[in-house]
Every structure is written in C-alpha cells, then in structure tokens.
Amino acid sequence: xxxxxxxxxxxxxxxxxxxxxxxxxxxxxxxxxxxxxxxxxxxxxxxxxxxxxxxxxxxxxxxxxxxxxxxxxxxxxxxxxxxxxxxxxxxxxxxxxxxxxxxxxxxxxxxxxxxxxxxxxxxxxxxxxxxxxxxxxxxxxxxxxxxxxxxxxxxxxxxxxxxxxxxxxxxxxxxxxxxxxxxxxxxxxxxxxxxxxxxxxxxxxxxxxxxxxxxxxxxxxxxxxxxxxxxx
Numbered sequence: 001x002x003x004x005x006x007x008x009x010x011x012x013x014x015x016x017x018x019x020x021x022x023x024x025x026x027x028x029x030x031x032x033x034x035x036x037x038x039x040x041x042x043x044x045x046x047x048x049x050x051x052x053x054x055x056x057x058x059x060x061x062x063x064x065x066x067x068x069x070x071x072x073x074x075x076x077x078x079x080x081x082x083x084x085x086x087x088x089x090x091x092x093x094x095x096x097x098x099x100x101x102x103x104x105x106x107x108x109x110x111x112x113x114x115x116x117x118x119x120x121x122x123x124x125x126x127x128x129x130x131x132x133x134x135x136x137x138x139x140x141x142x143x144x145x146x147x148x149x150x151x152x153x154x155x156x157x158x159x160x161x162x163x164x165x166x167x168x169x170x171x172x173x174x175x176x177x178x179x180x181x182x183x184x185x186x187x188x189x190x191x192x193x194x195x196x197x198x199x200x201x202x203x204x205x206x207x208x209x210x211x212x213x214x215x216x217x218x219x220x221x222x223x224x225x226x227x228x229x230x231x232x
Contacts, residue, residue: 004129007179011133016143017110019200024108027101027190028142033153038146040094041101042139044083046132048105051079053119053131060120072115073106074088080105094163145195153186155179 017023024045032038055075063071084102087095095102105111114134119127151157155177161169185191 003126007126008133011130011135011137012140013137013203016137016141016203017113017134018138018204019196021085021110021113023110023113023180023230024138027104027108028138028145028191029196030193031098031101032146032149032195033187034150034159035143035147035157036164037097038142039139040087040091040164041098042135042142044087044098044102045105045108045111045138046135047083048076048079048108049111049114049131049138050128051131052076052111052115052125055079055124056115056119057124057127068120069112069116072112076111076115079107089212091164094160097160097163110134117135140166143198143200145192145199148195148198149155149186149191151176153183155189168223 011017015021018025018028027041052072052075055056056072059071059075063176080103083105084095087098087102114131116128122130146155150159155175157174158172161172164174186195
C-alpha cells in the first residue's frame with residue numbers, strides 16, 4: 001500500500017509528467033484549445049501508458065538488454081495503433097479534431113520514459129498502477145489547460161462533448177459568458193504557453209506553502225519539546 005500511495009502522489013503531483021517533468025508538451029500545448037480535446041487526448045495517452053507499462057513489465061525478463069528500447073517503442077506503437085483504430089471507429093470526429101497528435105503519442109517521452117525507468121524494473125501490478133497514475137496526471141493538466149483556454153477564448157465549457165460522448169452530450173455545453181468575438185490570445189499557441197506557465201507557477205506556489213507550513217510545524221514541536229524538557 002505504501003508503494004501504491006507513493007506512485008499515486010508521484011503521478012498526480014510530485015512527478016507529474018506535464019508540469020514537473022515537462023514531457024509531452026508538443027501535443028499538450030497543441031490540442032488543448034477545448035476541455036474535450038484535452039480529455040480525448042488524455043484518455044488516449046492513459047490507455048497507451050497503461051497497456052505499454054503492463055506489457056513491458058511482463059516481458060522485462062525475456063527482452064535482451066541491448067534491444068530493449070526498440071522493443072519498448074514497438075510495444076508502444078502497437079498500443080497507439082489500437083487506440084487510434086478505436087477512436088477512428090467510435091469517436092471519428094474527435095479523432096479528426098486531434099489529427100496527427102494521436103499517432104504522435106508514440107513519440108511522447110513520458111511513455112517511453114516510464115517504460116524504461118519503471119515498468120522494465122517492477123512487477124506488473126505496480127507498473128500498471130504507475131501507468132494509470134502518470135496518465136491521469138497528464139490528463140488532469142490537459143483538461144485544466146483546455147478548460148482555461150476554452151472559457152477565456154470562447155466563453156464556453158464542455159463544448160464539443162458530443163464528439164466524445166455522443167449526440168446526447170450536446171446538452172453538456174455550458175455558456176460561461178456570451179461574446180461576439182473570440183479572445184484569440186487564449187485560443188492560439190501563445191495562450192497555451194501562458195496557461196502552462198501559470199499552472200507550473202501555481203504548483204510551485206502550493207509546494208512552497210506546504211513546505212513552509214511543514215517547517216513551521218516541525219519548529220513548533222522542537223520548541224515545545226525544549227520548553228517541556230521532552231526528549232525527541
């Protein structure tokens with residue numbers, strides 16, 4: 001349980017592939033014009049991470065060390081192909097919206113990095129959980145950034161939900177405010193870089209506040225122990 005808890009915290013916060021490792025930034029910045037686009041790419045990336053981590057962990061003892069990287073890339077490419085075909089079959093319009101960035105999941109450094117750094121050295125259950133948490137951490141950043149840009153740029157949230165969830169999801173769209181002209185800075189690439197910078201800054205600020213509070217708590221314990229004469 002301790003190892004699973006550590007993997008959860010690492011994937012979602014401390015070692016988040018997007019805002020800490022800064023991996024996969026090309027698709028992250030390119031497709032997050034809306035919340036749904038970010039969610040679609042996040043789900044696809046998570047499925048590939050989960051499948052590739054499990055497979056790499058299963059074959060880690062039979063793959064020669066000299067060719068492990070090419071093998072890992074082939075495994076990842078196979079899962080990307082499966083994911084791409086599923087999206088082509090069931091969410092075709094979203095597939096068209098995401099475009100080249102679905103097949104380019106193969107080149108996402110976060111996936112090959114987890115296969116090499118963790119899945120190839122650990123048991124299946126831990127490799128699977130690591131892939132799931134890293135994928136969720138990446139997805140959370142995608143949807144937050146996509147939601148921010150959609151609200152600021154278009155004045156809506158969950159626009160295009162029907163691309164992922166079907167026709168009935170058209171009712172999910174929320175109009176935050178009405179605007180006659182789009183805020184282009186939020187929609188265009190510069191908005192993605194600014195939004196990403198704000199997310200990284202927010203995380204660093206939270207980490208700093210938590211660290212300061214932890215240090216203050218430790219100092220209070222030490223001070224109380226000195227006053228009472230308690231042996232720490």
